[in-house]
Amino acid sequence: MVEGRPLRRRNGRIHRARARLGHSHLTDRHALKLRHDVRQALAEYWRTQGELEHSSVVAYQDLARRLEMLDAPESLVRRSLSAAVQEADHWTRCFDLAGRYLGQSLRPGRLRRPMRLPRSRTAELVALAVETLRDGVINEAYAGRLAAAKAERATDQRVHDTLVIIAADELDHSSLSRDILDWCLAVGGRPVYDMVNHMVTTMPTTTTGIALPMGIQSRTLGDHGLLDADPDGSMFANLVAEVRDELGVRLQGHRLDAA
Ligand SMILES: [Fe+2]
Ligand SMILES: [Fe+2]
Structure with missing residues (x-):
């Protein structure tokens, strides 16, 4: 399971850099x-979250550059x-939390933007x-x-505040993605239309949950943001169903243009 927009290598595999230990010792009563x-489990969880955010x-810097190369709208x-x-704000907050449980500061590893091979405009729009x-x-x-x-469940104030910010921003990034997809459909013609139409019918509706550490009360972990917030997978299935319905309607609008 991936939370948020991952960085993918050219072969599609997800890539992240392992965080390094910093030099500051932190104390938080x-x-x-x-x-x-419990502290070890929470530190590891927030460290991984921070690495994914990093x-x-x-991924977004790379996206901006690709949009620029395609002469996408400046907005x-x-x-x-x-x-x-x-x-960047998210990884900072996640590493702050991880460091607090670990008692030591963390800093991100090094990541490079993926190398992009030249492609035709149409192939790039489809991708x-x-x-x-x-x-x-x-x-x-x-x-x-x-x-x-998770924010609703968390009782720790710093965890709660971090999750509230992340929740709002990620939903905003999903709206941005909808607008980018609309633009790809508007300018990409038949190949983009056909690919999106195919994806709408073949999208998986299941995802794997997270494995919680053994031997620790789940209530304590939930207080600090570590829980399986979608235990039966219904949140994911409902989301995919909503996206399918919404895209189905939008694809109707693009069909004539793409024909
Ligand atoms: Fe994020
Ligand atoms: Fe995001």
């Missing part, structure tokens, strides 16, 4: 009250760059539409909904 194994920064490029700034639907429209909305559910 709320975190230090927790058992050692890779989203590069889409600008919003992608703003999304990168928001993702962008596929990635935008899967990684933006769906993954970002799912990340937003998961974060909102």
Whole structure:
């Protein structure tokens, strides 16, 4: 399961950089009250979340550059760059939380933008539409909904505040992705239309949940943002159904243009 927009290598595999330990020792009396194994589990969880958020920064910078190369509307490029700034805020907050449980600061590893081979404009628009639907429209909305559910459950104030911000931003990134997809459909003609139409009918409606650490009370973990917020997968299935319905209507509008 991926939360938010991942950074993909050219072969489609998801890529993130392992965070490194910083030099500052941190003390937080709320975190230090927790058992050692609980702190370790929470530190590992927030570290992974931070690493994924960090890779989203590069993903949005790469997206902005690709949109620019395609002469996309300036507003889409600008919003992608703003999304990168928001993702940077997310990793900072996640690493702050991880460091608080760990008792030591964390800093991100090094990530580069993926190398892009030259492609035809049509092939690039098709690739962008596929990635935008899967990684933006769906993954970002799912990340937003998961974060909102975790925020509702979290009793720790810093965790709660972090999740509220992430939830709002990821939903915003999903709206941006819908607008990018609309633009791809508007300018991409038949090939983009056919690919999106195919994806709408073949999109998976199931996802894998997260594995919670064994031997720790789930209530304590939930207080600090670590929980399976979609245990029966219905949140994901409902989201895919909504996206399908909504896209079905929009595809009708594009059919005549693409014909
Ligand atoms: Fe994010
Ligand atoms: Fe995002």
